[in-house]
Amino acid sequence: MPYLLLALAISAEVCATTCLKLTDGFSRLLPSLAVATGYALSFLLLGRALKHIPVSVAYALWSGAGTAAVAAIGVVAFGEQLGRLQWLGIVLVIVGVVVLNLRGSH
Numbered sequence: 001m002p003y004l005l006l007a008l009a010i011s012a013e014v015c016a017t018t019c020l021k022l023t024d025g026f027s028r029l030l031p032s033l034a035v036a037t038g039y040a041l042s043f044l045l046l047g048r049a050l051k052h053i054p055v056s057v058a059y060a061l062w063s064g065a066g067t068a069a070v071a072a073i074g075v076v077a078f079g080e081q082l083g084r085l086q087w088l089g090i091v092l093v094i095v096g097v098v099v100l101n102l103r104g105s106h
Contacts, residue, residue: 002052009045010062012038014069021078057101064097 016038022031042062049058071090074080082090 002049005045005049006053006058006061009042009049010065010069012042012045013062013066014073016042017066017070018073018077021074060097060100064093067093 016035019031019034019038022028023035024031026032026035046058046062068090071082071086075082
């Protein structure tokens with residue numbers, strides 16, 4: 001159950017961050033409300049997950065998965081371009097999360 005809460009927290013954060021692009025500098029109401037709601041929900045779920053998952057593991061997964069997902073959404077949905085170094089950075093973030101999780105949750 002804690003990892004389901006974490007997955008939902010990541011999803012809420014990704015949705016909120018994606019909606020940031022749609023707010024037009026917070027001049028559009030509905031995307032702005034989606035950002036505020038998404039981040040609030042994300043932190044609530046992350047906080048619940050932290051009752052059972054070490055903060056080092058949970059935050060690494062939350063931030064790393066969120067970063068990679070938002071980068072992919074930027075490319076697919078918004079036509080953003082990523083160079084080789086940016087792709088390398090995303091790969092390194094993912095590798096870093098994997099390495100942190102190799103230790104387990106002891």
